Amino acid sequence: MKVNNVFARCVGRRHTTVPLVATLTAAILLSACGDGPSSHADFTANQQLLTTCDPAKPPASLVEIDGTGSSASDAITAERITAVESIATRTAVCSGHLRVLVFSASSAATTVLFDGDLKQLGATDNARLRRVPETVKGVMDTVRSGYRSAMASLPQGASDITAQYRLASEWKQQLGGNSALNLVILTDGFQNVSVDLAAKALSADEAKVLADRVAMPNLAGASVTVAGLGRIAKGAPPSAIVEGLVHYYNALCAKASAATCTSVSDYAEAGR
Template identity: 40%
Template structure:
């Protein structure tokens, strides 16, 4: 299959070469050497159920920046690789001012059918390259079509619930890549919050429930285009989004500024 990757996507480094670079690594223990061993390590941490991975990228005005986009797409690549290794469904979307202002970059089953686990792992690199090329090709048109005048981060939680309901036999791994600032809807975060204020605000949000075995990661808090966000604003965001995740009932919650990319 031939892919047409946009000039901006190429500038961001979302190419086959980047994928191959991330796939290099050393193995440990009884794993095979090199790339296969690294993928065997990822496989060892897969849950019993297949994955239902849903990544939402905040592309509102404050988040539109080439360097931030590159970081987020590299994280998408890492998460997509894990989904390919474990098997399941992958959905990647961009959003801005509401749950209606959203566009899918990728949405499909990424389970690789082979007779053996090692045969499947050996097919992961090429499959990952194809997935990331499709995402890179779709990225620019999708982002440019979104409104830039607002950000409704909390609307993303309803979409996570809907995704979980579509694949009830799979484990939901939800990722919200956002600066955390939201100025649309009943709850808005545009400045600093104390720990008490952030916790109280989270309790006011009518957040939908997520499955008890699901995980929810909010990453990129405080990372914006332009001037850096003050530390007290970021601290309040971390407290708020951690408390909000706990309100959903998700089994695993993580709210951070920077999320390490698995290599």
């Protein structure tokens, strides 16, 4: 884009008359229009992200957030919101579908924060990518506004994390189409329905034995991430306990025949 064209666009938008100074750079003019270095960097990042999309299999992104009290802290909330925003961005760039919910004691004890198609309109890739930031902002405004009330409305005494895999399978079947399920569970991992994962540190073999007792849906072709393991509002569990959680959720994912399995304590992994 020529500097003169950018300048004209700014003037048209602001309805002012500003003398053209030949030494002004396009970057300065873009910044004046609200399209500065930060938004340019985001656009470039989204262009790169677009190259990883599979148009034949747009993402069906399901983010399930543990709403029990053990992970109720401002720091954990901020990390989860950042992860959701990253997932929403990837889903919008790849023109997929996003569903975000909060859960606690069962698959029935859930509150949906957002559910919608994020397919971007436009004649070109760049035109579609320019719509992404506003789309993601709308998603995140909705998620943020409903998050705390959703957490407060759910039972706080129990956490049934494994039930969320069945919920994900059912949602994907209802959604239909040829989309690829991207399941992200944001949780501290401390299941206490049917099994108490805080009772002792599990070896890989012990975790597999426990996982084999769980009825899992077939998630063939899905990408499954469980993030936040061991991250609790007060204190920190021993590293051996956290390692046992990783073993357990990896074993569950393998039993579900998912294409990829990621079980981590770092929420940043959830936004991949």
